[in-house]
Amino acid sequence: MKLTDLDYARQLDREDPLRDFRQRFHIPTNAAGEPVLYLCGNSLGLQPRGVTDALQAELEKWARLGVDGHFAEPNPWYSYHEIFNEPMASVVGARPEEVVVMNSLTTNLHLLMVSFYRPTPQRYKILIEGGAFPSDLYAVQSQARVHGFEPDDAIVELFPRQGEKTLRQEDIEAAIAREGDALALVLFGGVNYYTGQLFDMGAITEAGHRVGALVGFDLAHAAGNVPLKLHQWGPDFAAWCSYKYLNSGPGGVAGVFVHERHLGRADIPRFEGWWGTDPSTRFEMGPRFQPQAGAGAWQLSNAPVLPMAALKASLELFCEAGMQALHQKSARLTGYLHELVTSIGAGAFEVITPAEPEARGCQLSILASGDGELLHQRLMEADVICDYRRPNVIRVAPTPLYNTFEEVWRFWKILEESVS
Structure with a gap:
């Protein structure tokens, strides 16, 4: 044939x-x-049939128990986000304590840049791929302005060579080396949304760290799509949505990775909220923030259980396959x-x-x-x-x-x- x-x-x-x-x-x-011929999973993944039952289980718990559903088995709402740590870690190649499911993608990028974009007068530039998804560009521009820098000066966009459509790896590494001591952050997409190019995230991380910059990735088009080894590659952070290849539904809850070398450190600035505290002492309502040991310390608020139920149904399929x-x-x-x-x-x-x-x-x-x-x-x-x-x-x-x-x-x- x-x-x-x-x-x-x-x-x-x-x-x-x-x-x-x-x-x-x-x-x-x-x-x-x-x-129909549905070839649009890069924009919105299809609905798993298990979503209806997963949502109905939480709706019935809410109807039957009200507030007591926060501590009722199975899957109490109080710790609902924790059931995603292991399956999501397996999708992105991380350790369970390095991931947390929360918020939406650009919100998470901003929260992570609070911690990992810490410019000085000498080291303040951010390198991103030219033609990155606009939300990423807007996010880094606003971060630069918040810190008192002009985006046109602080943001370095790297475009393909004339006549070419995708970036060469040697050009990415050369740009990182060229910016050198001025470079505070490298923020790339794992897969470029427009061209579909998959970047060598391990090599980019190594090149960024070599010049003293921190490195993060937007994995919106990579999570659930390509093999990821975040813990092994060693970027400082990553974030992704879940409504594309991860099939969690429109506006589905997003995910965060923070490498273990940053976990539990008191010298990292971070926006803080009640749900980032140690769950064993959370209800003591103390006046000082006691962070969780893992990436969950970056949480601000309690889990949105209903949208998370849809993601739970999808991740079960990923684990099975x-x-x-x-x-x-x-x-x-x-x-x-x-x-x-x-x-x-x-x-x-x-x-x-x-x-x-x-x-x-x-x-x-x-x-x-x-x-x-x-x-x-x-x-x-x-x-x-x-x-x-x-x-x-x-x-x-x-x-x-x-x-x-x-x-x-x-x-x-x-x-x-x-x-x-």
């Missing part, structure tokens, strides 16, 4: 050890009630998509996501040579759900928990017809 044969895709699906996980998600349908198996399927699924898409005649578009499997995750970014918005409209009319980013990029993300090889084949056929 040829790569472009439908039977080839169906054979890959029959051989897929994770094929049954698709049945555990709600797949959106068109007006005729038929499943295993990140290694998910990554293996992801590499095959996206590799198959890349081979098919690049087989279409030259000139219609360019795939700007790196071709090397180790430099990408689920997402392929397709740069249209003509009217990208029109191409996206044609895909939507054919019941393909993906997204469009100006000036001319269509992002497609086949995710291993619920997308199939046949869906990838069907997308290729629709794309081929749409550009012809």
